[in-house]
Amino acid sequence: MNEAVPLLHDFLHHSAHRLPSKGALVCGEQRLTYADVEHRSNALAHALVRRGVARGDRVVVFAENTAEAAISFWAVLKANAVVVMVNAQTRADKLAWYLNDCRAVALISESRLSTEFLSAMTRTRHLRSVIISGPLPTPLVEGPVPLTAWDKALADESPSFPPTRRSIDLDLAAIIYTSGSTGEPKGVMLTHRNMFAAATSISSYLRMVEDDVVLNVLPLAFDYGLYQLILTARVGARLVLERSFAFPARVLLKIVQEGVTGFPGVPTVFSILSEMRGLWNQDFSRVRFVTNTAAALSPKHIQMLRELFPQSRIYSMYGLTECKRCTYLPPEDLDRKPGSVGIPIPNTEVWVVDENGQRLDSGQVGQLVVRGPTVMRGYWEKPAATAERLKPGPLPGESILYTGDLCRMDAEGYVYFVARMDDIIKSRGEKVAPKEVESTLMNIPGVKETAVIGVPDATLGQAVKAFVVLEQGAAVTEKDLHRACLRNLEPHAVPRYFQLVPNLPKTSTGKIKKTDLS
Numbered sequence: 001m002n003e004a005v006p007l008l009h010d011f012l013h014h015s016a017h018r019l020p021s022k023g024a025l026v027c028g029e030q031r032l033t034y035a036d037v038e039h040r041s042n043a044l045a046h047a048l049v050r051r052g053v054a055r056g057d058r059v060v061v062f063a064e065n066t067a068e069a070a071i072s073f074w075a076v077l078k079a080n081a082v083v084v085m086v087n088a089q090t091r092a093d094k095l096a097w098y099l100n101d102c103r104a105v106a107l108i109s110e111s112r113l114s115t116e117f118l119s120a121m122t123r124t125r126h127l128r129s130v131i132i133s134g135p136l137p138t139p140l141v142e143g144p145v146p147l148t149a150w151d152k153a154l155a156d157e158s159p160s161f162p163p164t165r166r167s168i169d170l171d172l173a174a175i176i177y178t179s180g181s182t183g184e185p186k187g188v189m190l191t192h193r194n195m196f197a198a199a200t201s202i203s204s205y206l207r208m209v210e211d212d213v214v215l216n217v218l219p220l221a222f223d224y225g226l227y228q229l230i231l232t233a234r235v236g237a238r239l240v241l242e243r244s245f246a247f248p249a250r251v252l253l254k255i256v257q258e259g260v261t262g263f264p265g266v267p268t269v270f271s272i273l274s275e276m277r278g279l280w281n282q283d284f285s286r287v288r289f290v291t292n293t294a295a296a297l298s299p300k301h302i303q304m305l306r307e308l309f310p311q312s313r314i315y316s317m318y319g320l321t322e323c324k325r326c327t328y329l330p331p332e333d334l335d336r337k338p339g340s341v342g343i344p345i346p347n348t349e350v351w352v353v354d355e356n357g358q359r360l361d362s363g364q365v366g367q368l369v370v371r372g373p374t375v376m377r378g379y380w381e382k383p384a385a386t387a388e389r390l391k392p393g394p395l396p397g398e399s400i401l402y403t404g405d406l407c408r409m410d411a412e413g414y415v416y417f418v419a420r421m422d423d424i425i426k427s428r429g430e431k432v433a434p435k436e437v438e439s440t441l442m443n444i445p446g447v448k449e450t451a452v453i454g455v456p457d458a459t460l461g462q463a464v465k466a467f468v469v470l471e472q473g474a475a476v477t478e479k480d481l482h483r484a485c486l487r488n489l490e491p492h493a494v495p496r497y498f499q500l501v502p503n504l505p506k507t508s509t510g511k512i513k514k515t516d517l518s
Contacts, residue, residue: 007165007192008173008230009077011199012038015236019210024233026258027067027241034236037071039159044075044131046157047148048106051129055080055166058102058175061220062095062109062117064088065243068133068150069220070229072108077192078162081106082172084187087221092119099124102175102187102380111135121145169193175380176223176321187380188321197373198324199230201346205328206262206289206315210236213286214262215255217245217269218510223321224293228264237262245269249279256282263309264291268510270301271448273308275472285311293317293325296341296417298442302334316341318417322389323374323401326350327415339439340414341407348372352409353402357391365418368407371400406433423514425454427462430492437495440488441466441481446474451504451512452495466495467517469503 015024016038024034032040053059059076061083063069069085076083084102086095095116099107103126109117111134118137121127133150173195175187214232216239218225232239240258242251245268255263265273270292287309292301297316305314314334318341319325327350329342344350351359352366360366371393378386393400406418419433426432434452441450449469454462466485470476478498485494505516 005169006196007077007167007169008195008199009041009074009162011196011230011233012041012074013162015210015233019236022210022236023238025067025070025239025241027065027070030067032067037074040071040154041074041078042162043154043157043159044071044108045078045163046159047131047153048075048079048081048129049163050157051106051148053079053081053106053129056171057081057106058084058104059106059108060084060086060095060099060102060104062086062088062090062107062113063133063220064110064112065216065220065225065241066110066133067241068108068110070239070241073220073226073229074233076108077167077173080163080166080171083174085174085176085221085226087219088113090116092116095120096123098177098185099127101185106130109133111137167192169196172377174226176226178321186382186385189377189380190324191377194324194374194376195230197347199227199234201348201374202227202325203231203234204346205330206231206291208232208235208237208262212237212261212288213240213259214238214264215240215242215251215258215260216264217242217251218264218266219244223324224264224266227324245272248272248276252276252279252282252284255284255287259286261286261288262291263287263289263312264293266292266510267298267301267449268506270297270304274301274304275448280308284309287312289313289315291315291317293319296329296339297334298439299338300442318342318415320401320403320405322376322403323348323370323372325374326368326370326403329414333414337410337414339416340410341417342415343413344372344415348374350409350415352407362409362411365406365408367421368403368405368415369400370403371398375399375401425452425462425464427454427457427460427464427492430490432464432493437464437466437485437489437493440485441468443488444476444481444484446471446476447481448474449504449512451514451517453514453517455497455518457496460496463496464493465497465499465517467499467501467504469501 016034020035024037025032059081061072105128107130114137127145130147169192173192174190177185216228290312313331316329318327327342349371390399437452448471451467455465457463481498505513
């Protein structure tokens, strides 16, 4: 196979060849060099092949943010297979669904999760092998699928080289399942070319270098978290992998101890940080970039991040699993373009269309379309859902992504997210974008988080309802919220109902789960 054609795991191989003794991964007490990660992933890849994993087979990695999970990601690719990262919070029923949907032939997990994977294994007929890190479950009941201890699987193999290279860059590298908050999860199919192009583009505008140290508290099953592993491998940087942000004081200390230079976060993380000012009296001067994705950063989060990390460049970004990343706002434009999610990432083109697919002029609201090498191959075995999102592009045979997101672009080409098309609230015959109402509420002093939905109403069709979480000690009333909305929103967009709540339901990746609100 021609190795001149780059595959995703070449990022690791090249960094290991160039910087074998350099630190690649820190996870708890484990500190691994690039040579360590390369050799262990080679050995695990051989173990998978020996157990019948072939080109194009799907392998599920069901684990916490551990060194073994990171090594497994690279190993599956080296085995010419397709990696499916599954969040460790997934229960047995859902895990069985994933195993069956992608017809996984192998499962890599950890002993701590044995209750879930042992149950899920009994409900699939596709698995041929399971590799477990940590002590094997006891008593071990022999079943149709053999369980192998991680250490034994690696010890039986030679780590000096990977298995024979059979994949090309058009082959699938990963299937990343969407959260399924509004229905059955869909498996986003991403090729080596998709993910290679995304990592190259993102690391270039973030100006990442091998001296960077990136702290990741996001699940590796979440594409934003997974790409931290890929981005650091591409440039030869060090990844500090934390299991979660459950202990923020410890995470802040880790930033200082490890000399962290890059900190990817989400609004939930930033909201927690804003309430921990008592821990800000530490030296965070080495942090040089902070990233956020999904939606534009709120002004209060921008101000907080500037105070906490005064030397950092702050990147507000927007994207979908279906193409990884669409846009980013250059840090120098944060004040000049408030509320914008920025310009297209390098090597990507975006525009806005009406319901007939015709391009709209600047300032007009329509569906955002994405064109570029990061656009997915489709949804795993869901041709109808794929056809809704992938449509013919400018060139014959080309597919472009219809995002399902309503956006507008200004005269300079900066994108402003308006709403998910299926989130739009129709009240009094008018369309209300929840994001506009949420942004207004977030600007009220004392508001920590908010979510806006439409609820059935006999007169209005749908009434706007706002759920609001207050900062600790904040003395904000529902009347205060109503008055602020009256001052800043059109009458039809002012929520009819306000509900103060202690917290908002979240997905395993920290996103607000509106389907659990009513």
